[in-house]
Amino acid sequence: MPDLGKYADTVLSAYAISIVILIGIVAVSVWQARQARARLEDIESRRNTKPKT
């Protein structure tokens, strides 16, 4: 760990907040992508199995 001197709190809080925000947007994007994919696959499989009239 580098010696951050009297600005340790400042630097560490900037890094902590930024990393949390970055992880947040990545997590939300991946979760939404999975939800959308599962929903589309569900609709498509339902369509494919539906008896044709």
Place this chain on the structure above:
Amino acid sequence: MSIWEYANPTRFMQTSGKLLPAVSVLSFVCLVVGLIWGFFFTPDDYRQGSTVKIIYLHVPSALMAINGWLMMLVTSLIWLVRRHHVSALAAKAAAPVGLTMTIIALVTGAIWGQPMWGTYWAWDPRLTSFLILFLFYLGYMALWAAIENPDTAADLTAVLCLVGSVFALLSRYAVNFWNQGLHQGASLSLDKEENVADVFFFPLLVAIAGFVLLFLALVLLRTRTEIRIRRAGALIARERLS
């Protein structure tokens, strides 16, 4: 081969599906290397002390906040002129990512400003134009959410994007033509004399590459999500009709 082939959703899904893993891995590597290099292996600045390490978050995020909006401007113009749905969805997908970058830039700037300027916030030209850019991102996303018809939403948000581009450009150049603010001049410049010292510059370049690639990866992923949501909506509408 024409670039307009990617306006076809199927073609876009195929190509982005191949690109996404590579862009994601590269972005992760660049971010980890850039931030670790900057945080652990660069010296303190003679005036700003260890707070200079915030530059590896603040500058790349601010850069992507502005360029994210400019990317939305290009895709919005393509929608308005050529009516390609993928471009409208790419603009929609980029907005939350650009908003995230703007929040990081504002927060890290405020944290950095406190010890250097003695205040978290000042109504400085660059800070103020960035706050307006943040509000434009919020307004843009709210407008997409508020309008049910996707084509109307794409039209109106595209117009909002054109208006907001003035503030995106203002944020970019505010430090150049308004000298009375607290914010320092540009950290990166084509003029080598104006650039930060090399010891800070190279890790900063790697961190910037990481943020650019992260933005690209997230926009690709989110555009794919928007295409799937649109397709699911169309299939459900077709089911109801039949």
